[in-house]
Each structure stands twice: as C-alpha cells, then as structure tokens.
Amino acid sequence: MQYLLESFGRAVSLIAQCDAELATIVWFSLKISLISTLVAAVIGIPAGFAIYLNKFRFRRALITVLNSLLALPTVVIALFVYGFISRRGMFGSFDLLYTQSAIIIGQTILVVPMITIFVISALGHLDIRYRKTAMTLGADRWQTSLLLMHEAKFGIAAAIAAAFGRVISEIGVGMMLGGNIKGFTRTMTTAMALEYDKGEFVLAVALGLILMAITLGINIFINYFQGNINERYN
C-alpha cells in the first residue's frame, strides 16, 4: 500500500512538472487517436446514413456483421492489418509497419463499425416524421440527409466521442502495429504496459491518471449529449 501511495504521489508530481517524456507520450496518443477517430468518422457517418436510408439486399446481414465487429478484439484487427503491411504483405513496400500511420490504420478499422452502427442507431431513434416532412417539403436525398444529421447531431457526437474513448484506451493495435518505439509510436497504453513489465509504477500511474481523466471527460461529454437526446424524446 505504501508503495502504491508513494508511486501515486510521484506520479502526480510528474504530471504537475509536465515531464517531457510523459508529455510526448500523451501528445502522440492524443494525436493518433484524434486522427483515427476523424478518419473513422469521415467513413462511418456516411456509411451509417447510406445503410439507414437505403433498402437493399443483405442490409440486415450487413448490420449484423457490423454489430459483430464491435466485439472484435483489437489484437485480431492488428493481426489482420499486420498481414497486409508487413514486409511480406500486399502493402509491404509502403514501409508502414511500426509507424504512427500503421496505428492510425488499425484504430480506424477498429472504430469504423462502431461509428457506423451508432449513427444507424441514432437515425433509427429519430421520429420517422422528420424524414417524411423533409421529403414532402421538397428535400432531395442529400438535403434530407443533412436535415437528419442536424436532428441526430447529439447521437452522432456521442458516437464520435465513444469511438475516441475506444481508440485512446486500446493497446493491441498500438503494440502490434506501432511497436511501442520511444518518442515515435509509444502511446499511453503501450507505455503503461512497458512500465509495468519493468516494474516501474510511477510513469504508468501518471499515464493511468491522465487516461482516466480523458475517459472521464469523454463520459461527461457523452452523458451531456445523452441527456439532450433523452430530453428530446421524453
């Protein structure tokens, strides 16, 4: 207990001093996670709209597959991407393995299904009259989509926040595709795993505290939007 308290105290002091190594790791984590989430949102939001607005064969099957992908372990995605970007893989010549780009690719694949499913769900919760009213007022498909995006903005924002929470706290992709290289691909979670292996708790605890603060912030953000959604539907 004494050891833990001591580590905790030193971790707080490390955060207070804005330790250079700690700051670099946090900055890389935030940068990589933000880019992954942004790319996934650019793919996932239109995909969610396309699946929701169009009736096509195997639509239900596609939604089932996307739902299943939500539960896929990060190491499986990392392994799959590794197969493509390792030297012997299809995209081996691009030298992507153990780069920040590799982590971004893996994390994007991880959360695209999540954002897509959450967007479909957010649109599904909207009153059908929004769509019909937009159509009868003369909106084309694009204009109807924009209106629905406006009406489902809280749900979509919550989807993006949840996706960010997922990528910033994952470790499998970061470790297997990034390689945990100091000052280059070391993220908060991979650094914590390394410090644990070394038996050094201080940096790990400091990173853990920051990660918890970020997760808490995301949850407050999601709850705020969730509250707005509930207020609207009640």
Place this chain on the structure above:
Amino acid sequence: MLYKLDNVKRIHGGKAIVDIAQLNVEPGKIYALTGPNGAGKTTLLQMLAFLDAPDAGTVTFMGNQVLYSEKQLQPLRRRVIMVDQQPILFSMSVYRNVEFPLKLRGLSEAARKTAVEEALKNVDMLSFADVMGSHLSGGEIQRVALARALVCQPEVLLLDEPTSNIDKNHQPIIENMIRSASKNDKISVVFSTHSMQLVEQLADHCLSMEAGKIR
C-alpha cells in the same frame, strides 16, 4: 385531371388498406376525405403526396403516370405538400422551420424573409418567430406547419385532419387559410377530417372512405 387513380391498392399485413377502383381529382377544388379511423384516409393522402407507393394500380398526376422512381418523385414532391395530423417541427426556430422549404428552392434571403413573415402573420404566429419549435403547443405546431407548407405555394396541399389539434378560437384562421389558398392562390386541396361542419364549410367535393374503399 389533377389525379387519376385506377385500381390502386396498398397492402399491409396481407390486407388491402387502400383499395380504390377509380378516383378522379379535379384541379383547383377542395376535396374532403371522411370516414372512420383506419379507413385508409392517411395512406391515401400519403400516396397522393408521393410519400408512399401503391402495391398495384396506376396513379396519374396532371396527365403523367407516376412511376415511383426517385428521379421522378423528387420534382413531383416539390409541387405537392402534405401536412400530417400531428406535424413535426425541426429542431430550429419557428422562423427557420418556415424558411426551410424556401431555402431548398434556392430563394434569396430577402425573398425568404418577406415570404416567411407573411406566412407567419397569416397563421397569427409572427410573434413566435424566434421561439424553438419544440416549445410550442400542438395547435401552434399545426399552424406553423401549415404556414411552412403554404409558404412555397404548392400546386396541391394535402392536409390530414388539419383542425384536430386546433382550439375553437384558431379554427377560423385555418379554415380561412385553406379557403384563401384555394380561391386566391389556386392551390388544389385535399383534406381528411371527422368534422362534417368543416366539410360543409370548405369542401367542393366530399369523398367518403371505408375499409380502404371510396363509397
């Protein structure tokens, strides 16, 4: 002829909820659609608004057969507007709600402002212009929805029980608006109602529906 329906059927759960052998709707007139709940009035209005497609039969609009392809439907929907029994306003101010269809049609900001203010004045809702749609009562929503429909001067106005949420004091406003839309703006109107008084006051023709059929 405005609409011509031949052997139109809409099936739901194996049952024909609309089953019309023939129906002709003339332009520039006010038609009332009466009948008990579940008679198929709303479904028929949705088909006339091109929001729902029949499972069988043909619908002709102004001499052209409606093929229900998205490419054909979208321009048609700009000529026909339907207001629901319980209309919904978008999550924006009353002004922005009424402005919405005008923006879709690419009107200038000045033209939109004049038209929106005029439309809100007609339904006695101009003082609510900056209020969010979600803060209005059912009757106020219905009045704003009617203003939003009429602001873009459609050729056909379809109203599903237009006075059902309106208190007695404001019913004459709605009735006058429907009458004015028909007489002054030459808008064809089809409305469903349970009120025979409204039928007598407004309608040129009355169509009575029961079990999906027009009697």
